[in-house]
Amino acid sequence: MKTKLLLVAFLSVLNLANSQTKSETFKVLKSIPVEGNGGWDYLAVCPANHFIYASHSNQVNIINPETSASEGIIENQSGVHGIAFDQDNRGYITNGKSNSVYIFDVKTNQKIAIIEVGQKPDAVIFDDYSKKIIVANAGSNSLSIINPKDLKVEKTIELIGNPEFLVSDLHGKIFVNIEDKSKIAEINLAEGKVLNYFSLGKDESPSGLAIDHKTHRLFSACEEHLVVVNAEDGKVVNALPIAKGCDGVVFDEKSNMIFASTYSGVLSTYLEKSKDEIVALPDVITEKGARTIAIDASSQKIYVATTKFGSEENKTTHRFPLIDGSFHLLQIGK
Template structure:
């Protein structure tokens, strides 16, 4: 009887664990694959739901796709070493960060016509538009600073020294900008209107922070790191709330405020999905198979689609990075 009861208990626990595992499956899967012309390196991409467009930084150009069909709707050419894209909807303008020339290209989002170029810092990388201050912030990897662009005048109105190599930046919508400093393992917080650095948060247990997202409601920062962890920080105090396992090679993090889901795109070929249960409780739901090299992502908040660029890769010579195989560049669309 004792053995029977023990076996029944084990079976019950197994069934409960299986049921729990089934419940944690997100239902997120590959919806579409869109081929993209060109054969050079890629970095960030932007999903602009108001225009139903995907802007993809790709070598020396920005490819623009219809986000639903994948059809090409334009190209912003002559953007050498482009890293990122920002859109200012009210002004119908877009901005690209051109790493090789230290410039931002300004274009009309309706016609895709180039309006002008703006000189910024050395090797501009991440870029975004802050809806609070109505400014475009450009994070310069080599000059270790931020160029602040007034999109009405299309001029740099301030330069903010950061004391380290910046990666991704986000806004809390209340006047605070946060940026992860890759070579210092820290987060810098500066004022969106005075452009003064306010705080520095050291990241314990983190290496080379890259992707960054924020929950504006709970004031939580989500930081993807190269040592396969995602840190959750209190944006007000810098206190570490949680540390969660993610895949290798994370270079993009996004937060869906409606679904309360955090996504980490990992170059190993996985998408880690984390649930924000509460402002202090987080759990990994699933690691979804994507494709090797899919290390950055963009999220369309209107339909919850996740976009990941990648290409087929072959080993580089010696210790060099893998080489992109021409004609295989594509964007993967994941969702329910």
């Protein structure tokens, strides 16, 4: 009798775990075609209109994810990388080839200003704590701090290496992946001072970065690992396996799920059950090249970008040619 009760209890727990995993399983919901040719980098979701802003060669495509329709194109850019939005309906586009940030009105898409920053500006975020725009300059190993009140660079913070993506702890600190040093920089923004460099291990080449503000965990997307770091002391908590070619990671605060997008066409997915327990969930199969990612926190929809590729590999770059007119987004959800 006792053995039977134990078996029933075990099966009940197993069924509960299976039902939880099933309810947390994400899948590709639809493909959204996007106008134009050429390469791409970051995606961003505007919190005001929930449109997707996709960097796309020398333009930014604006897409309504509900209708899949184009809501406009911001043209005549110069090597677009990142897009961010402040609290006053202004957008900020980093132009890597012109070492500048293009500022536009979200309501009209019209130009407001152009600001010179460091060399090869790449990632950009709006820090909701300091109310500043922070630009990662990949070519000059620095951060440019823009004050949205006067649209001027008020401070430049020097770094030891190439900054990739960055996040805020919403309490005055910024964390930045240093790609070529396999580290995360911890920065006091008010002082403009680097406090520490957290080591991620050898040759991790971190790119995307996300943060859980509740557990103070950083999720650094590396080539084949999602490295979990305690933001309070800089110690590595775990190095979780992910698919190859990761370039972005997002954290969903509602579900406590982590999503790492990869060039190999796999969205590696984890559930943070507690600050010290993270479990693997089923991978989501996307498409080859879908390495960058954005999340709409309100709808819990995830977006990745890719294109179709030709069949002949370039022997020098080891890349496949992009097929014109095939750029598109994938919407992922439950």
